[in-house]
Amino acid sequence: MAKKTIQRFLPDHNTVKHHKFLKIFGRLLHDANLWHLNRRSARGAFAVGLFFAFIPVPFQMVLAAALAIPLRVNLPISVAVVWITNPLTMPPIFYCSYLVGAIALGHPEQHFAFEPTWQWFIESLTTIGPAFLVGSIICASMAAILGYFGVDLLWRRSVRKAWLNRHK
Template identity: 80%
Template sequence: MAKKTIQRFLPDHNKIKQQKSLKIFGKLLHDANLWHLNRRSARGAFSVGLFFAFIPVPFQMVLAAALAIPFRVNLPLSIALVWITNPLTMPPIFYCSYLVGVFALGQEQQPFHFEASWEWLAQSLTTIGPAFIVGSLICASIAAVIGFFGIDYLWRRSVNKAWQNRGQD
């Protein structure tokens, strides 16, 4: 059940292999383990994908792929989960990350007004930047751990339920 549900939402692996941004990985993308979906590869992929979803850097998909390859976890799932932070969800997620950082560092909340300029970015790196980065790392780590154990639990539960239903038939 869990496997079928996840596979429904995954993109075709041939389309992923053809992505220009992933060409840097070359023949590493031909490892069959990166495309199989089982409990081990799914829980690792959830962990990798959710971690990079909360990290505020460009090229999150490439970073998720770069970590999925050596860990040999499901590559399409790792890349797809990065899109939890998309243009609609990014502001509230990153604001919550900032609040977590403020709490973790024991700082006062700094008032800020977003401006799309290099000056604002440079100035905010010194004021809200440390709390935002620390908060993002904390949220990314927590999301990765919850994703790892959460999908593992759901996968086991799904398999147990399938075995129970199999015995009733």
């Protein structure tokens, strides 16, 4: 059941192979293991995708794909999960990352107002930047670990339930 649910939301592998940002991987995308869906590939792909979803860098999809290829986990899942952080969810997720980093570093929370200027960005690197980056790494690691074991648990429960239903 978990496999069927996940497959319903996955994009076609030809669509992903021909995505303009993923073309840089060329023939590496032809490895069949990147497109196979099983418990190992799904849990690893969720971990990779969730990790890069919480890292505040551009081209998160490319980074997720770059790690999914050597780990040989499901590429479409790892690329799709990155979209948990989208323009609607980024502000609360990254603000929570900042708070986690401030707590981890023992810094008091600083109030700031976002300004879309280069000057504000440069100034924020020294004020809120360290807490934000540390918090992002902590949140990314925790999300990856929880995603890995959460998908593993859900997959095992789904297989067990299907197996019990067949024997009834």
